[in-house]
Amino acid sequence: MSVVLPGATLGVLGGGQLGRMFVHAAQTMGYFTAVLDPDADSPAGRVSHHHIHTDYTDVDGLARLAGLADAVTTEFENVPAPSLAHLATARPVSPGADAVAIAQDRIREKSHFVRCGVECAPYAVIETDEQLAAVADELLPGILKTARLGYDGKGQRRVATRAELQAAWHDAGDVPCVLEQLLPLDFECSVIVARGEDGQMVNFPVQRNLHRDGILAVTEVHPHNMPESTARRAVAAARSIADGLAYVGVLCVEFFVLGDGRLVVNEMAPRPHNSGHWTVDASDVSQFELQVRTLAGLPLNPPRQHSVAIMLNLLGDLWFVDGETPQEPRWADVLALPGTHLHLYGKTEARRGRKMGHLNITGDGIETVRSTADFAAALLGLAIPLSE
Template identity: 65%
Template sequence: MFVHAAQELGYHTVVLDPDPTSPAGQIAHHHVQCDYLDAQGLADLAQRCHAVTTEFENVPARALATLAARLPVAPGADAVAVCQDRVREKAHFTGCGVPCAPHALIADEAQLQAIDPALLPGILKTASMGYDGKGQATVHSVEALAAAWNELKRVPCVLEKRLELAFEVSVIVARNAQGELVHFPLQQNLHRGGILAVTTVPAPDVTPELQAQAVRAAETIAASMGYVGVLCVEFFVLADGTLVANEMAPRPHNSGHYTLDACDVSQFDLQVRAMTGLPLPAPRLHSSAIMLNLLGDLWFRDGSTDAATPPWERVLTLPGTHLHLYGKLSARPGRKMGHLNITGASATQVREVALRCCELLGLAAF
């Protein structure tokens, strides 16, 4: 989606991805197929490009730092490194004056033994390389915590206290090298199994005050890192209305995919503009929208082991439906295969169509 946005503005694109069937690699002008830390591959990328960005939060910050010695890289390696480490991420939130869940680091046996029982029940998360619910375990006792840490191979982890949530929201901001900041509306998100399932915009349960607070927090977080590019900050809204930062992603985010059809510029357009120095306009939401995340499970309905194409032709007869499939060659349960945007003149109309789409696809209602 970034490649499409860049090509629409006349830019040539190069993708570095170890996957020989990389969807982005298939549509770019050139695909460098190698590991993210391959020295020759990085040199090839740097030689072919004028600027570099990342679309995947687990690209090693070291690779970005290597490239930054030769050409502009946005977001920078230091900012990505903060986002990749839950310990540094939470320290950054705290340093910005943005509250996050009570937590503690567990990197050795002494820290495990010293855990405050007030953090239980909690969620144990690997400090790095965890997303979409991976590398996480819910624990209710000290014994369960020890067992979960063993299960996670005793790598450095963060234990977060479980909080009473009302709902989840996210803010996507874009910032350029001159420090100009713009943002999309607050997005209300529903997760299932740790994976984003539904995004609704405008956020139905959010007050103007809460939206302003979340936007200020996200912009402060971005500016304090000297961030350049598109950044998504996810928040919990607690039962008492308190806003708490959860995590951030140094890239366009699933919860912003609705911007492709509901805004006059998408998150990918802003990513291109931020890294190339083009004007950074404040995006305008012109339609209410709901985004449904499409996982590979939809290809295996009713317990079948043989993949079958979902009934897109029935979905696409409904008003305001926009199907985006990612070009992945095979479906498997849990794999993100695409998303479905539903847009319309009113939130009520969009919700009615989205629920009908869920019915046709076998997705749970919301």
């Protein structure tokens, strides 16, 4: 791959907040940017040099993007993989269509994890009534997940009995699904790696995550957020998964850590990830700069965390803590706290459950940072304890 130097144009399929932060990183490094997104008011499109307002499958729109951009990436995994493949006939594209297609399908994704020697939760594929009837008893209670288009807890349902399983599958429309055995979790974590076309790979420290209702709520990153052996195994597994894909780009791999210390892979995201947002303020290189570097074929320097960090996810619910009329949260009071860094995504309407931004809190020690995060959460009406 030839190096794409600053002054060129980098394209991104998808105009959400991840695309917006990619655009900011690319522009900081001296690149022009082009965004393709069907939303005329998309967060990334509003800050990009070029915004192609069209559907991801529009051939003319893809041709316009290829004409503007010297290389193209994606900001979320549900961009149609065929569109990436189409663009790749004209321009370098990373991550590639094959890797994204695997991440879009839980069945293929789990098969890939198995091939890479990474342990998954015990599971069964359900695509037919016969497979439904053949589900092993030990997989219940479990979580039924649609094979495609599930994220942030969508397309998932807990089932305890065969009757509940059958009803859940039929309610999902009898689409291909995966049933995962419900496991006794201690905590969740994730690893973000960046891999170049030459196979060079770097990673951030392992991130400890807390979810609420299937959506990431809190990420903590500091030297003692989990046993060192667990962190080493998570990094090794994430690197194996990326190598197995011959991946180019930024990849996040999410894991469950069980009560007995076992590490079980949950899923992967072929893009920067919410749990890596802390890197903008607490690392010498962010996940978005690494996305630029992998896309442009630039060297990958191992990132160095310089501050303890906690990230709080900010949903639209915060605008409604005092009733049904939206009110701006207490940003001034929050930003008066030491080490706070507010990132809002430029979305014009706050809605419950909608990701509106995040708050990074940085400092020298975890106790100080955690105390500040608790105070900030209280000011915002954010009912999130920083531990389970």
